Amino acid sequence: MTARGLIIGAPRSGSGKTSVTIGLLRALARRGLRVRGAKSGPDYIDPGFHRAATGLPGVNLDSWAMAPSLLNQLATDAATDTDLVIIESAMGLFDGIPSEKGRSGSAADLARLYGLPVLLVLDVSGQSQTSAAIAKGFATYDPDVRIAGVVLNRLGSDRHRRLAGDAIEALSLPVVGGILRDPSLSLPERHLGLVQAEEHADLFAHIDKLADMAERSLDLDAIVALATPLAPAGGDQSFALSPPGQRIALAQDAAFTFLYPHVAANWRAMGAELVPFSPLADQAPDPSCDVCWLPGGYPELHPGRLAAASNFLSGTRRFASTKPVHGECGGFMVLGETIEDADGVTHPMLGLLGHATSFAKRKMNLGYRQARLSAPCPLGAKGSVIRGHEFHYAQTISQGTDAPLGEIADGQGNPLGTFGGRREHVSGTFFHAIARG
Incomplete structure (x- = not known):
């Protein structure tokens, strides 16, 4: 069976992508799916959380640092013997560097290259209907990057969800989740980002808490249905770093x-x-x-x-x-x-x-x-x-x-x-x- 893929994106860092990704990975693994996490940029820490949530190794898919053949090979490996690959964006969805086409380092490059849909995580704290303007901007910014659904994060109330969600769904963008504001869901950080998975006290208890949040707040069936086949073109390891010794x-x-x-x-x-x-x-x-x-x-x-x-x-x-x-x-x-x-x-x-x-x-x-x-x-x-x-x-x-x-x-x-x-x-x-x- 061909693996399916989905990208988790957001307007910026700090929107809640990582918590949503980890919770989603764990919740789907609980259902018996072979689900694997990936990270779109040069991040060492998040793949460790992805592995802890799924039991399967994480991987980085970096369109700037990796030649297309290596990128395709790593994406192919991730999709092998896997039901679903969830790729977490680094920073904002379109954030990268000016470079040749398709090699900016952004998650949007992966969306274009593999035709994968994007689940957009919006931190709607401090706004309601304005979130629809942000969602519309993402939906229309690049016709080759398809926003397939929206998750509302850090909601203050059910009314808050209705105001923001109704405005977004009026744009024909499905809202497939709404997460109430809960500081206890945040992962601890330090100067180079998150505290690493292996150092996190009660790691699996926290991951299960994020999975409980995902089961409670996200429409898991709808999210799985958004994913599309991940079938990279041929790749190889010719640009990989050779082992420095036996x-x-x-x-x-x-x-x-x-x-x-x-x-x-x-x-x-x-x-x-x-x-x-x-x-x-x-x-x-x-x-x-x-x-x-x-x-x-x-x-x-x-x-x-x-x-x-x-x-x-x-x-x-x-x-x-x-x-x-x-x-x-x-x-x-x-x-x-x-x-x-x-x-x-x-x-x-x-x-x-x-x-x-x-x-x-x-x-x-x-x-x-x-x-x-x-x-x-x-x-x-x-x-x-x-x-x-x-x-x-x-x-x-x-x-x-x-x-x-x-x-x-x-x-x-x-x-x-x-x-x-x-x-x-x-x-x-x-x-x-x-x-x-």
Whole structure:
């Protein structure tokens, strides 16, 4: 049977997309459907909630970072042995960057490419009939993006629902749900977004609460009926990131969490073995591995524990003396000389690269990036072009003297100079790799 697909969109972040998506995924899984979640942009956190809600791996579908063939392959994989794929939009439905047609990074790209309908989530707090004007704007903005239904979120009363819902349905847009305002439905957040699924206290109790909300407030049958077949054109993995080694020592704990599901899945599919270890538990990379990968995460919240993890520090230094070690974002911070925490206290780190970073002097760095490597490293061969993004608040307060990894540009190709650092077997960067360019 062909899987069906649906996109959950909204005018902006904070409209309630994630809560609606998680509740819908769980409620449909309770019915016995094989339902899978996906995220339209570079978000590490939401796929973890999708997996917790469904029991099936989540995936990112990023039209800017992923070449069309890779995007199609990942969409095909998501639709395999699945009844319904629900794609949650990042930010607003049409939000992306100016780029070639179909590669803006927006969820709207996926709606056009796969002909999928959009379920529009509207936060109607502070408005009633005006919500119909917003819905009409979405319905008419792009004739190739079809708004198939509307969910009203953060309603104040039944009367509020009638006022907003009747105005929208007068436009021949079906209202398939209305959710009363309930602060307890919100998921906790911190500086890089939601608190991650595995860290959420009473995770499954909260997911079930969102499912109860969905069963109570959404017309599940009507929403399932809105979905249409998801049948991507042919794809392949030729633009996927190759595994950096046969056995990959992967840092994995509350300080190191940001590895995209599709990256890990492709490494395994190509025969690589991921060997996890926990720096916070003072574990070092397995010396039998070929390469060590320190992913992004939240080392800035745990610098004291990392600085005191003598076995991790000495073991990683020994590993790096003969084998490659690569760090992304948080991993890059730990590869440096020091991290300054939010209180201004400086903690020594691995010292395998010469930079120093600070979480006390915060500045948000956010955006798509395209990088060209000037030397071989675990990201790829010399001259390789890698697409990804940056999202961090920490700043580099001392650059050190290491050679750069290469040249980097923003998502539109505007040069941003050199990036990252490399020294002997060690490399790192604030840049998160998603796919080959």
